[in-house]
Amino acid sequence: xxxxxxxxxxxxxxxxxxxxxxxxxxxxxxxxxxxxxxxxxxxxxxxxxxxxxxxxxxxxxxxxxxxxxxxxxxxxxxxxxxxxxxxxxxxxxxxxxxxxxxxxxxxxxxxxxxxxxxxxxxxxxxxxxxxxxxxxxxxxxxxxxxxxxxxxxxxxxxxxxxxxxxxxxxxxxxxxxxxxxxxxxxxxxxxxxxxxxxxxxxxxxxxxxxxxxxxxxxxxxxxxxxxxxxxxxxxxxxxxxxxxxxxxxxxxxxxxxxxxxxxxxxxxxxxxxxxxxxxxxxxxxxxxxxxxxxxxxxxxxxxxxxxxxxxxxxxxxxxxxxxxxxxxxxxxxxxxxxxxxxxxxxxxxxxxxxxxxxxxxxxxxxxxxxxxxxxxxxxxxxxxxxxxxxxxxxxxxxxxxxxxxxxxxxxxxxxxxxxxxxxxxxxxxxxxxxxxxxxxxxxxxxxxxxxxxxxxxxxxxxxxxxxxxxxxxxxxxxxxxxxxxxxxxxxxxxxxxxxxxxxxxxxxxxxxxxxx
Amino acid sequence: xxxxxxxxxxxxxxxxxxxxxxxxxxxxxxxxxxxxxxxxxxxxxxxxxxxxxxxxxxxxxxxxxxxxxxxxxxxxxxxxxxxxxxxxxxxxxxxxxxxxxxxxxxxxxxxxxxxxxxxxxxxxxxxxxxxxxxxxxx
Numbered sequence: 001x002x003x004x005x006x007x008x009x010x011x012x013x014x015x016x017x018x019x020x021x022x023x024x025x026x027x028x029x030x031x032x033x034x035x036x037x038x039x040x041x042x043x044x045x046x047x048x049x050x051x052x053x054x055x056x057x058x059x060x061x062x063x064x065x066x067x068x069x070x071x072x073x074x075x076x077x078x079x080x081x082x083x084x085x086x087x088x089x090x091x092x093x094x095x096x097x098x099x100x101x102x103x104x105x106x107x108x109x110x111x112x113x114x115x116x117x118x119x120x121x122x123x124x125x126x127x128x129x130x131x132x133x134x135x136x137x138x139x140x141x142x143x144x145x146x147x148x149x150x151x152x153x154x155x156x157x158x159x160x161x162x163x164x165x166x167x168x169x170x171x172x173x174x175x176x177x178x179x180x181x182x183x184x185x186x187x188x189x190x191x192x193x194x195x196x197x198x199x200x201x202x203x204x205x206x207x208x209x210x211x212x213x214x215x216x217x218x219x220x221x222x223x224x225x226x227x228x229x230x231x232x233x234x235x236x237x238x239x240x241x242x243x244x245x246x247x248x249x250x251x252x253x254x255x256x257x258x259x260x261x262x263x264x265x266x267x268x269x270x271x272x273x274x275x276x277x278x279x280x281x282x283x284x285x286x287x288x289x290x291x292x293x294x295x296x297x298x299x300x301x302x303x304x305x306x307x308x309x310x311x312x313x314x315x316x317x318x319x320x321x322x323x324x325x326x327x328x329x330x331x332x333x334x335x336x337x338x339x340x341x342x343x344x345x346x347x348x349x350x351x352x353x354x355x356x357x358x359x360x361x362x363x364x365x366x367x368x369x370x371x372x373x374x375x376x377x378x379x380x381x382x383x384x385x386x387x388x389x390x391x392x393x394x395x396x397x398x399x400x401x402x403x404x405x406x407x408x409x410x411x412x413x414x415x416x417x418x419x420x421x422x423x424x425x426x427x428x429x430x431x432x433x434x435x436x437x438x439x440x441x442x443x444x445x446x447x448x449x450x451x452x453x454x455x456x457x458x459x460x461x462x463x464x465x466x467x468x469x470x471x472x473x474x475x476x477x478x479x480x481x482x483x484x485x486x487x488x489x490x491x492x493x494x495x496x497x498x499x500x501x502x503x504x505x506x507x508x509x510x511x512x513x514x515x516x
Numbered sequence: 517x518x519x520x521x522x523x524x525x526x527x528x529x530x531x532x533x534x535x536x537x538x539x540x541x542x543x544x545x546x547x548x549x550x551x552x553x554x555x556x557x558x559x560x561x562x563x564x565x566x567x568x569x570x571x572x573x574x575x576x577x578x579x580x581x582x583x584x585x586x587x588x589x590x591x592x593x594x595x596x597x598x599x600x601x602x603x604x605x606x607x608x609x610x611x612x613x614x615x616x617x618x619x620x621x622x623x624x625x626x627x628x629x630x631x632x633x634x635x636x637x638x639x640x641x642x643x644x645x646x647x648x649x650x651x652x653x654x
Binding site for chain 1: 535536537538539554557558561598601605606610613614617618620621624625627628629631633634636637638639640641642643644645646647648649
């Protein structure tokens with residue numbers, strides 16, 4: 001067992017961990033030693049090939065097929081230097097005021113989150129694509145929305161030099177997406193933060209030690225070897241920032257035994273359950289070229305759903321179409337004529353939906369579709385079908401219809417054909433990539449895990465800085481809000497540096513207070 | 517290196533896979549090998565209990581038609597195969613629906629995970645994006 005000591009250890013390198021690392025990195029000039037531990041690997045630019053099977057295996061936990069406990073939903077989350085920011089589409093939205101108000105976290109104001117969000121949008125080069133960069137999968141959505149009486153909005157996205165590969169969810173092959181692996185982590189490393197990959201944190205002790213296992217790459221596996229030798233490590237820290245994502249952070253704190261004092265740990269899990277809907281046009285369209293997710297329709301406040309344009313790859317598309325056999329194959333062979341919409345339900349925290357760990361300490365996610373979520377998915381599917389047909393589609397594949405294919409001649413019967421009675425968990429594919437909650441912010445240990453600054457109740461040396469902080473669904477794509485919250489966590493650590501880190505950082509805290 | 521999961525049930529698996537993706541019936545030996553190699557790679561990281569459950573499920577689906585038709589799945593007509601699998605896909609018991617969903621997911625992974633299959637369905641995505649598109653355009 002090898003022992004090492006740092007002042008601050010950050011677990012995870014995604015939107016939360018990468019941002020916290022950058023925002024704390026100036027402290028290294030004052031002698032503060034900061035370490036980031038990332039479970040996944042760091043891939044070289046040439047290893048981002050855009051090939052579905054190899055990239056899914058290299059960048060996602062369980063290849064993107066992590067299943068909930070009852071096997072009725074797939075959860076997709078990244079496992080790489082940069083976390084899930086390597087595999088998102090770069091959509092960069094600021095959380096609506098309504099959501100922060102409904103969260104009702106003492107000390108968390110929307111104006112503060114919004115201001116920090118804008119800071120990171122600027123840093124990540126967030127902007128709107130020009131009309132010339134939009135593909136028909138997106139323009140048909142806009143046109144369909146307009147004809148069906150909806151208002152589609154354009155996503156600001158964080159790309160620089162995008163070639164329109166459409167492969168964002170497999171890691172951009174052109175280094176164009178400004179995830180933490182391109183912006184915040186390199187900034188942090190330039191300032192002296194140490195980032196160690198292939199390092200899995202098994203437990204955090206109440207003595208502020210972390211038990212870490214570093215592994216060697218498997219033969220033919222993508223990604224560089226860790227800068228640390230494979231083996232078991234004990235890392236002693238003064239401050240620990242947990243940012244392993246909703247599932248990862250919750251599971252780490254659960255297997256470390258913190259649930260005894262924190263009964264809310266693992267609770268409040270939400271994930272925007274989603275369907276991929278597909279429609280067939282009579283002609284080929286530009287769908288697998290161009291940025292895949294340029295527009296959305298926000299019906300969260302009115303009907304509990306959001307629609308987003310999307311484009312997926314052969315296996316993911318096949319998996320998400322209901323059914324099998326000749327009808328399934330026919331639709332797959334129409335790939336160049338397919339238009340796609342991702343429908344997301346804005347779910348809410350319930351006592352049943354939670355993160356736990358098994359006997360080996362591995363995460364287990366319990367999730368039951370509430371009637372409200374099912375109704376939201378059905379309403380979203382009906383709206384999508386109207387949009388598809390308004391855009392000229394010949395037929396629509398709707399998971400909550402039986403049979404799932406709806407012909408244009410039946411467009412007037414959408415409300416009848418798409419019905420909650422056809423939503424059969426285990427038969428239809430449901431997936432989620434916006435994993436939230438488990439270490440929610442709140443008042444005290446009776447209702448939450450942390451305060452509004454990510455400070456774990458009763459353990460001032462332990463902080464959380466990722467989407468697990470969300471006490472309920474965010475109702476938009478989450479990375480910008482995660483960055484804003486991680487920025488708050490870092491700021492508070494800097495303020496308390498004197499108490500947390502001792503003499504090594506007293507002047508950091510003094511400077512922070514003077515800056516106010 | 518764990519032993520191949522599908523090897524003991526290869527014939528039954530291929531019969532089921534050919535009903536899930538009809539084009540699979542036309543695969544040659546090396547193409548089947550490619551399909552199964554992709555699936556084996558995905559299964560390699562799963563616990564042995566999952567491997568056992570998968571083999572059990574494949575065997576159960578293969579013999580289930582004996583009760584109704586007096587012959588195994590591989591000897592059924594296409595129409596009867598489809599009818600039986602549709603019944604399993606929508607079965608009242610979640611364990612059956614989930615089992616079939618898992619099997620079809622593996623079949624789709626193996627079949628559509630091959631570059632050949634992408635070409636066959638007209639999948640055109642390229643890392644070079646619009647540049648590649650413009651070069652292809654007439």
